[in-house]
Amino acid sequence: MKRVAAVDLGASSGRVMAGTVGPGVLRVEEVRRFPNGGVRAGPALYWDILGLYRETLAGIREAGRLDGVGIDSWAVDYGLLDERGALLGNPVHYRDARTDGVPESVAAVVSARSLYDVTGLQQLPFNTLYQLVSEGDRLETASTLLLIPDLLNYWLTGAIGAERTNASTTQLYDVRARTWAASLASKVGIPPRLLPPLRDPGTVVGTADELSGLPVVAVGSHDTASAVVAVPASPGTNFAYISSGTWSLAGLELPAPELGDAALAANFTNEGGVDGTIRFLRNVMGLWVLSETLRTWSCPEELPSLLAAAAASPPLAAVVDIDAPEFLPPGDMPARLTAACRATGQRPPSGRAAVVRCIVDSLAMAHRRTIRTAAALTGRSVDVIHLVGGGARNELLCQSTADACGVPVLAGPVEAAALGNVLVQARALGEDLPDLAAMRELVRETQEIRRYEPSGTADWAAAEARLRG
Ligand code: ADP
Ligand code: LRH
Numbered sequence: 001m002k003r004v005a006a007v008d009l010g011a012s013s014g015r016v017m018a019g020t021v022g023p024g025v026l027r028v029e030e031v032r033r034f035p036n037g038g039v040r041a042g043p044a045l046y047w048d049i050l051g052l053y054r055e056t057l058a059g060i061r062e063a064g065r066l067d068g069v070g071i072d073s074w075a076v077d078y079g080l081l082d083e084r085g086a087l088l089g090n091p092v093h094y095r096d097a098r099t100d101g102v103p104e105s106v107a108a109v110v111s112a113r114s115l116y117d118v119t120g121l122q123q124l125p126f127n128t129l130y131q132l133v134s135e136g137d138r139l140e141t142a143s144t145l146l147l148i149p150d151l152l153n154y155w156l157t158g159a160i161g162a163e164r165t166n167a168s169t170t171q172l173y174d175v176r177a178r179t180w181a182a183s184l185a186s187k188v189g190i191p192p193r194l195l196p197p198l199r200d201p202g203t204v205v206g207t208a209d210e211l212s213g214l215p216v217v218a219v220g221s222h223d224t225a226s227a228v229v230a231v232p233a234s235p236g237t238n239f240a241y242i243s244s245g246t247w248s249l250a251g252l253e254l255p256a257p258e259l260g261d262a263a264l265a266a267n268f269t270n271e272g273g274v275d276g277t278i279r280f281l282r283n284v285m286g287l288w289v290l291s292e293t294l295r296t297w298s299c300p301e302e303l304p305s306l307l308a309a310a311a312a313s314p315p316l317a318a319v320v321d322i323d324a325p326e327f328l329p330p331g332d333m334p335a336r337l338t339a340a341c342r343a344t345g346q347r348p349p350s351g352r353a354a355v356v357r358c359i360v361d362s363l364a365m366a367h368r369r370t371i372r373t374a375a376a377l378t379g380r381s382v383d384v385i386h387l388v389g390g391g392a393r394n395e396l397l398c399q400s401t402a403d404a405c406g407v408p409v410l411a412g413p414v415e416a417a418a419l420g421n422v423l424v425q426a427r428a429l430g431e432d433l434p435d436l437a438a439m440r441e442l443v444r445e446t447q448e449i450r451r452y453e454p455s456g457t458a459d460w461a462a463a464e465a466r467l468r469g
Contacts, residue, residue, distance in 0.1 A: 001025065002429050005063045006421035007056050008223060009073035009148065011246040012036060012291060012390075014052055016059025017415060018066070019422030021431050026446040028418055032059035038093040038330060045096040045330070047077065049087075053152055060211055069156075069208070070219035070425045071149040072226045072417055074246070075169035075271075076128050079151045080135075080142035080194070085160075088142055091151075094126035095329055102130040106188055113264065118184055120175040120257045120270030121168075124283060125328070128170035132190045145194040149221035156216050157206030161199040163218045165225035168272030175257045175270050175278075201225070201274050202428040219424040220274040224249045229274050229420030230413060231386045232444040235437055240371045240382045242401065243416065244391025246288045248363065250370040251281025258378060266373050274424060275436055280374060284366040285322045287391055290359050293333040297352065309353035310360060311396045315403075316463040317354065318346045322362040333359075344467060357396075364400035365467065368460060371405050385409045388416035392450075402452040404460045413447040 001022035008015050014036045019028040034055040038045040060069055080088040092098065103125055106115075112123065121127060128147075132139065146154055147166045154160055167173045167180070172195065174181040182192035199205070205216045220226040227243040231253075243249040257270035257278050271279040294300045320340035327336060334355055338348040341358075349358040367385075375382050385407055391397050392411040402409040413419055423442070427433040433442070 002067045002426045002431055003065060004217075004422055004425040004429070005031070005060050005066050005069040006219075006418040006425070007059065007069065007071040007152070008226070008415070008418040008421060009036060009052060009071070010223060010417070011074045011288075014055060015418065016056065016063060017418040017422070018063045019418065019426070021422060021426035023432070024442070024445065026419065026423070026442045028415055028422060031063045038095060044098070045093040046090045047093055047148075049079065049091050049148070049151070053155060056152060057210065060214070066214055068215045068217045068425050068429050069211070070217045070421045071152050072219055072221050072223045072421050073148040075147070075166055075222045075224065076126055076131070078128060078131070078145050078147050080139075081144040081146060082141060083143045085154075087151075088138070091148065092131065094131070097329065098134045099125045099130040102134050106130065106133060110184065110187055115171065115184070116259060116264045118174050118181050119171045120259050121171045122267050122269035122283060129172050129188065129190070133188055139189075139191060139194065142194060144196055146196065147221070150196070153205050153216055153218070156208040156210065159206040160196045161205065161218070162196045163221040164198050164200055165220045165272050165274065166222040167198055169222055173272070175272065178272075201424050204428065215429070217425045217428045219421040222271065223417040224271065224279065225273050226418075226420030226424070227388055227416040228253065228279055229423055229436060229439055230416040230443050231388055232410070232413070232440055232447065232449055233386060234444065238381050238383045240374060240385045242367055242385060242387045242391070243389050244387050244397070245286065245389040246291070247286035248284035248367060248391070249279070249281050250284050250367055251279060251374045252378060252380060252382075254278040254280045254378065260377075263377050266377060268374065268377060274420070277436070280378065282370045282374075284363065284370055285327050286363070287394070289322060289327050289333050289363070290356065292330060293355065293359060296332050296334060306352060306356045307360075307394060307396050310356035313353045313357040315357070315400070315458045316361050316460070318349050318358045319365050319463050319467045320344070320358065320362045321467060322359070322366050346466065360394070360396050360400055361463075363397060364404040365460065365464060367401045368404035368464070382407060387411045388413055390414060398450070398452045399455065402454045403456070403458060406454050408454065409452040410449050411452060412449040413443065419443060419447070
């Protein structure tokens with residue numbers, strides 16, 4: 001039996017969970033949860049990285065006796081270290097506007113096709129490559145780049161390295177060779193010396209002096225990689241997954257990257273998973289639009305009652321393309337939804353319940369489009385969708401996703417990323433969990449999962465046509 005702490009830092013909240021793993025046993029309990037999000041200071045949007053480190057340390061100390069700790073977080077963002085190992089500037093939030101226009105300038109140097117050939121990554125304006133290019137001359141004073149979990153691991157242990165699943169989200173990683181794409185980095189003006197040695201999930205990074213020598217284990221440090229470890233898929237099923245939180249990461253698990261022209265045109269990503277798997281998925285804008293709407297209305301605590309009211313409003317009265325770029329930056333989402341409805345000739349939702357219904361329907365519609373495209377691009381069929389993460393608590397979203405996609409949705413676990421983190425640590429520390437199938441079986445046997453059948457009550461195909469205007 002092992003007892004480990006999983007530090008899971010999401011864009012909306014961070015948590016330290018204590019996990020117990022043994023034969024037939026998988027339990028996680030929340031030790032500490034703390035809010036996370038952007039901090040605007042002057043012209044820039046930052047993360048409160050020192051606050052996150054402080055909360056992480058406090059949570060691990062609160063967890064009691066432990067055999068290890070592992071950290072996962074949202075992807076792409078980083079800190080730069082100087083040659084002394086001190087942090088050069090506060091990590092910038094991926095929703096900051098500093099990369100506006102950068103993808104276009106990079107495209108003039110490296111074509112989208114050759115970028116995709118090497119990295120297999122979805123074009124998102126905030127990919128680490130674009131963020132680094134936007135730093136300009138500042139890169140000259142830096143000696144090392146550390147992604148967020150690697151930065152916290154470094155502060156805990158003094159060890160420098162880049163965990164592979166998160167490295168695969170930078171657009172500086174060669175998805176086939178499984179090395180840094182050093183010549184691509186040079187071509188776009190990023191010094192390859194910044195890129196630290198790669199490490200695999202499941203390796204021990206070092207020990208934390210501040211925590212009485214506790215072993216620190218590299219997990220799938222990209223939160224989505226950890227979440228997909230804990231997708232409770234049964235062997236032999238044709239499953240898709242949606243890791244539903246701030247983003248909806250919707251797609252398939254593949255044994256090898258899919259880098260064809262159609263995948264490039266559909267802007268699908270090939271991220272590296274635990275045990276050499278590939279996550280072939282698209283970033284769908286996610287529950288961010290809903291949480292930002294509630295922030296605009298100053299009523300984040302009213303989420304459950306607003307969802308209940310939305311469930312009682314008519315479905316598909318208005319749907320928008322939730323993946324449109326205007327929904328990426330922070331701001332007044334209800335106003336943006338109104339504009340998007342008008343632009344497609346639809347009557348904008350009136351009243352809060354209708355606005356929430358419009359967001360949930362639009363998100364379910366994007367799930368439909370993305371899962372169907374993933375299936376078509378790979379020639380696979382999808383018989384069931386596993387929806388994990390905070391969105392599994394949203395019954396309206398789960399039911400609407402089953403309805404939109406026309407297949408059952410199995411919702412849960414809610415804390416999938418923490419569970420995947422705990423499982424990979426437990427294996428690294430000697431528990432008998434030989435492969436992903438064994439880990440998923442343990443999740444299936446021990447965690448609460450709820451099934452939603454497609455109800456067939458609304459015409460999603462007609463609404464999809466309307467969305468195009
Ligand atoms: P992240 O890891 O990206 O921060 P989470 O997986 O923690 O995201 O999911 C957060 C989302 O879960 C919230 O934005 C919210 O929409 C949803 N959520 C949390 N609690 C509830 C609840 N009680 N009912 C419905 N949805 C919820
Ligand atoms: C989800 C996530 C996602 C990334 C985004 C930046 O938390 O890691 O996989 O694309 O954050």
